[in-house]
Amino acid sequence: MLFSEKLRKEADEIYQGIFRHPFVEGLGKGDLDPESIIHYVKADFEYLNAFMNIYGLAIAKSTRREDMAYFHEQIAFVLNGEIHPHNNLCRVAGVAYDDLKGFPLPPTADHYVSHMKSTALTGSMGEILAALLPCPWTYYEIGKYLMETVQPKPDHPFYEWITFYAEDEVGQITNELRRRLDTWAKGVGPDELEKAKVAFLKSCQLEYRFWDMAITKEIWPFSVEQEVTTS
Numbered sequence: 455m456l457f458s459e460k461l462r463k464e465a466d467e468i469y470q471g472i473f474r475h476p477f478v479e480g481l482g483k484g485d486l487d488p489e490s491i492i493h494y495v496k497a498d499f500e501y502l503n504a505f506m507n508i509y510g511l512a513i514a515k516s517t518r519r520e521d522m523a524y525f526h527e528q529i530a531f532v533l534n535g536e537i538h539p540h541n542n543l544c545r546v547a548g549v550a551y552d553d554l555k556g557f558p559l560p561p562t563a564d565h566y567v568s569h570m571k572s573t574a575l576t577g578s579m580g581e582i583l584a585a586l587l588p589c590p591w592t593y594y595e596i597g598k599y600l601m602e603t604v605q606p607k608p609d610h611p612f613y614e615w616i617t618f619y620a621e622d623e624v625g626q627i628t629n630e631l632r633r634r635l636d637t638w639a640k641g642v643g644p645d646e647l648e649k650a651k652v653a654f655l656k657s658c659q660l661e662y663r664f665w666d667m668a669i670t671k672e673i674w675p676f677s678v679e680q681e682v683t684t685s
């Protein structure tokens with residue numbers, strides 16, 4: 455069994471929890487609370503900015519041009535592609551996308567980004583790939599799950615969101631990340647594999663919590679000024 459297949463098996467309970475999460479159910483039913491959508495998009499815009507920073511850290515660690523080119527391509531996808539599902543969410547919530555940019559990350563999103571950043575700074579290439587993988591992989595599976603269970607028509611409120619993540623492009627991103635992780639895994643010992651597994655499972659848990667964060671509209675306990683470094 456490939457390393458990524460083992461990871462997927464270990465994380466199955468978390469994936470099933472994500473498919474049944476109220477936010478994901480709401481996407482399927484088309485009846486999400488606009489305030490939860492707004493909370494999600496505000497956090498996700500900054501999460502995606504941090505995600506691009508992390509790809510930049512991965513480039514800094516790369517020793518092969520081929521790896522640099524790969525991470526560079528991924529930045530372009532996040533920059534240009536992920537706008538579409540966000541625009542869909544904003545339209546349903548009745549808000550302008552520009553009004554949701556530049557907000558500090560709520561605690562869970564902050565934790566998720568910190569986990570990926572510290573892994574990128576201190577971990578091996580395999581650990582970095584493992585920490586990044588649940589991001590496209592859980593969304594691709596959510597997309598496919600909603601396609602199968604809801605079979606949305608173009609008039610479904612979240613048709614673009616669902617079809618965007620169920621599409622081949624996100625599938626290919628997932629498969630390419632898996633392929634790279636599996637190649638790395640073949641050349642390292644059990645201690646290295648264990649560290650990558652821990653990084654992967656933590657990101658899966660934080661994907662679950664990210665949905666929770668939107669439903670509960672999670673905020674910091676005190677409203678002190680917080681720095682936002684991107685816009």
Ligand SMILES: Cc1ncc(C[n+]2csc(CCO)c2C)c(N)n1
Binds near residue numbers: 501531
């Ligand atoms: C919390 C959170 N997790 C995953 C995604 C989806 N996503 C983000 S970047 C990317 C491409 C990876 O190269 C994908 C599929 C999201 N938007 N927000």
